[in-house]
Amino acid sequence: MEAMDTTAALAGPKPISRPGQYVRVKAVAEYFDVAVSTIYQAIEAGDLPAIAIGRGYKKALRVHEDDFRAFEVRCRVQPTTATTA
Template identity: 45%
Template sequence: MQFEGSRFYRVKAVAEMFDVSVNTIYRAIESGRLDAMKLGEGKGAVRIQGEALNHYVEQCSQAAYEAFVTGEESLSGELADNEQGSAGEVA
């Protein structure tokens, strides 16, 4: 999966592309694993640059590979969080 580096994506669109909940994407942002920017004041609007998404996918792929090679099931917690926390959830 490759994202256009200079384009900005909405959190909901990213969640749909990855087939995860919106909360999973927000957790990745809050933990610092996924860079994002907030536009406006108050609640504002969160946007994620394609370059940040490409970096995030690379990190997740590397973690998955290492987990496979070492036999450990540690994918930075994000896939496990999604599987446990969003059963039946609609994004």
């Protein structure tokens, strides 16, 4: 039996696309390790810009790489200092 190569899993998230490209909502969700519905909610709230390709129920949403990276920066949580009363 061969040993499983875990180096890829330990390396962290893989790049989701080449710079300047559009990516699927599913790829964004996988990158953040969240449900696809969480990303759709961010798009619907206007927090994550996306484009819609097609019409009606079958339309496909895509997120531009630049918008994805800007969203990632906006989502960062700043450390807070504890205050004592």
